[in-house]
Amino acid sequence: MTDSEKSRGPRARAAGKRRQLTAAAARVLHEQGVERTTIADIAHAAEVPAGNVYYYFKTKDELVEAALAEHSGQLRELTDALDRLPDPRTRLNGLIEAWVSGRDTAARYGCPTGTLAAELGKREEGGLDLTAGQVVRQLLDWVEQQYREIGAVDPGGRALALVGAYQGMSLLSHALRDPEIMTREGERLIRELDASA
Template structure:
């Protein structure tokens, strides 16, 4: 599953073959065919891997007492992945974008569910911060959307420009934004 997630992220769904996954996993191609009959099953496995990674990250962050520190930890984790983002973009975001262009429309909803899971976790942190709604659009769900959109934007730009420093600079901007929320 980890190999499928890596190769699909680096090459995209359409360019990836089951043989590519087998090579990355260092197993005979027959093993991959045994467990995954179709490319869509591999995509589902990659999405499960993305979900597991997100759950592991947020689980570690949930150990921090302060929700603002949890959100800062999330931003720091994104910035740590700046080289990956510069090479291939956000693993889940790029997969969701690619799957959204397919006609069947089922796997893109599954990719969207992973992003929604992140949005829900971030909104819970903002709820716990109990920020006063001073203006429309500053509720916990809106703030979570702003944060995750910032991440997706910086990942996209880092990838398009092949510049990991975009992640560093935009991560610092997100931290300043977060600190400015009262």
């Protein structure tokens, strides 16, 4: 235990460990997928003894749920930062640029939420697939609001098209292991957005 960990109280240390495990779960589940990931993999990535994981999370599904909450939080941080930009078109451009900036990760592992949603949707037991869908819905709702502020016709349809384009370019980039697909498609999306009314 480091000196800084010793100076914090037990609750703060427990919250810190839980946070470490949640961040590690989000990363490892994205990289390996739900079925291939073990609790021990997540514990190792979080630098927490495997037996200690059960103090914070009783099942792997609880870790998956925590990872989805992590993705939701990261998306909220991104959209909160974009909301500080002056207008909705600039915000959407910023979103596309953020997607493109993650091109190397997308080429290697795919979209963090999209890949989890696809994998969880194939499981027989339900629940977590709906949670993954809520994270996707969070993005769709934010994008739709930007199109609404622009005054676009059919903002919901435009949001579906933009988020669908992102999922498509992420999937193709991953399948072909070519991050430049994200770059080219991102540039195209920005040109289309700038040219639209």
